[in-house]
Amino acid sequence: MDGMNFSDKNQCPEADALVYDDGVKARVDHLYERVKDVVTPMEWPKFAPLVDAILRLKQERGATILAHNYMTPEIFNCVGDITGDSLKLAQVAAEADEDIILQAGVHFMAETAKILSPNKTVLIPDMDAGCSLASSITGEDVQRIKAAYPDLPIVTYVNTSADVKAWSDICCTSSNAVQVVESVARQWGVDTVIMIPDEYLAKNVAAQTDIKILTWKGSCEVHEMFTPQDIDDLRAAHPDAVILTHPECPPEVMARADFAGSTGAMAGYVKDKSPAKAILITECSMSDNVAVENPDVDFVKPCNLCPHMKRITLTGIYEALRDLKHEVEVDPVIAQKARASLQAMLDLPKATTPPSFETGKDAVAVPYVAV
Numbered sequence: 199m200d201g202m203n204f205s206d207k208n209q210c211p212e213a214d215a216l217v218y219d220d221g222v223k224a225r226v227d228h229l230y231e232r233v234k235d236v237v238t239p240m241e242w243p244k245f246a247p248l249v250d251a252i253l254r255l256k257q258e259r260g261a262t263i264l265a266h267n268y269m270t271p272e273i274f275n276c277v278g279d280i281t282g283d284s285l286k287l288a289q290v291a292a293e294a295d296e297d298i299i300l301q302a303g304v305h306f307m308a309e310t311a312k313i314l315s316p317n318k319t320v321l322i323p324d325m326d327a328g329c330s331l332a333s334s335i336t337g338e339d340v341q342r343i344k345a346a347y348p349d350l351p352i353v354t355y356v357n358t359s360a361d362v363k364a365w366s367d368i369c370c371t372s373s374n375a376v377q378v379v380e381s382v383a384r385q386w387g388v389d390t391v392i393m394i395p396d397e398y399l400a401k402n403v404a405a406q407t408d409i410k411i412l413t414w415k416g417s418c419e420v421h422e423m424f425t426p427q428d429i430d431d432l433r434a435a436h437p438d439a440v441i442l443t444h445p446e447c448p449p450e451v452m453a454r455a456d457f458a459g460s461t462g463a464m465a466g467y468v469k470d471k472s473p474a475k476a477i478l479i480t481e482c483s484m485s486d487n488v489a490v491e492n493p494d495v496d497f498v499k500p501c502n503l504c505p506h507m508k509r510i511t512l513t514g515i516y517e518a519l520r521d522l523k524h525e526v527e528v529d530p531v532i533a534q535k536a537r538a539s540l541q542a543m544l545d546l547p548k549a550t551t552p553p554s555f556e557t558g559k560d561a562v563a564v565p566y567v568a569v
C-alpha cells in the first residue's frame with residue numbers, strides 16, 4: 199500500500215485486504231502505546247492498517263474527523279481530530295477549516311455539522327446511526343406544541359432531527375441546558391419553558407432552577423436503563439469510588455451520584471480531581487476514553503452500550519473517506535430555520551469548563567405538554 203494514491207478509487211483496497219505490514223507498523227504502532235490498556239494486542243493488528251489508511255486518506259481528502267466521547271477507543275484516540283461532547287463538536291463544526299467533515303458519531307450530530315457548515319461536505323460512516331431521543335419526536339409534533347403554547351419558548355435538545363430544531367426557539371446540550379433554559383425564560387419574560395424531547399434531562403434541569411418546565415415523553419435508551427438500585431449496589435461494593443452520572447439518567451439516579459454533567463463535564467471532573475476510583479454511569483466507551491487520559495484512576499465500568507454509536511467503526515470510517523460516502527444533506531429551508539435555533543445556543547456566553555448539575559436534589563414535578 200506504500201505510495202498508494204487514494205484519489206484513484208480503483209487503487210484503494212477493500213478494508214479486509216489491508217495488511218499489518220512493516221510500513222504500517224512503522225507509521226502507526228506508536229499510537230498503540232496510547233490505547234494499550236483498552237485495546238488488546240490481538241485487536242491491534244486488525245485496527246492498525248485501518249488507522250494507517252484513514253490517516254493517509256484524511257490528508258489526501260482534506261478531511262477532519264469529529265469524534266464523540268462515546269466512540270470506541272481506537273477511533274477516539276487514533277483517528278479523531280477533534281474529540282468531545284455534543285456541544286464542543288457543534289462549536290467546532292461551525293468553525294472547521296477543512297472542506298470535508300467526517301462525523302464519528304450519530305446522525306443528529308452529522309446533521310448539526312451540516313446545518314452549521316452548509317458549504318462543507320459532511321460524511322457519516324453509517325446513515326442508520328440514529329438515537330432514541332431523535333426518533334421520539336417529529337417536526338409536526340413541535341408545530342402542534344407551538345400552536346398549543348404560543349407564549350412559551352421551546353428549548354430543544356440537540357439530539358433531534360433538523361426538522362425538530364427548525365420549529366424550536368433555541369437548542370441546548372447537556373453542557374448548557376440550565377443556562378439555556380434560564381436565559382430564554384429571561385429573554386421571553388416567562389417563568390415556564392418547554393423543554394423537549396428528553397423527559398429525564400428536563401426533570402434534572404428543573405431540579406436546578408426556579409423556572410418551571412413542561413416536557414415530552416422521550417428518553418435515551420442507554421441512560422434510562424440505569425436504576426437507583428444500581429447506584430446503591432455500586433456504592434455498597436465500591437464505597438471509595440466517586441460516582442458520576444449523565445443528566446439523561448432518571449432523576450433518582452442522578453440524585454444518588456456525587457457528580458453529574460455532560461460527557462465533557464465528566465471527563466473534566468476526572469482530569470481535575472483525579473479520584474483514586476471512578477464510576478461513570480453512561481455509555482461504555484466513555485470510561486475507556488477517559489481512562490486513556492487518566493492512567494492513575496481506577497475505573498469500575500458498569501456501562502450500557504449505545505447500539506447507534508457502535509455502528510461507527512474504523513472500517514466504516516475508512517470506506518466513507520475512500521468513497522466519499524454517506525453524504526448528509528439537509529433541505530436548505532429547514533437548515534436555515536434549524537441554524538437559527540442552533541445559533542441562538544452558540545451565541546450564549548461560552549463556559550470555560552462545562553458546568554455540572556448539583557446532585558442530591560429533590561425531584562420536581564415536570565408535566566408533559568398537553569397536545
Ligand code: 13P
Nearest residue numbers: 283284285371372460461
Ligand atoms: P453529551 O456528549 O453532550 O453529554 O451527550 C451525550 C449523548 O448521549 C450524545 O448522544
Ligand code: SF4
Nearest residue numbers: 329330418419420504
Ligand atoms: Fe441517543 Fe442515548 Fe445513544 Fe446518545 S447514548 S445517541 S442519547 S441513544
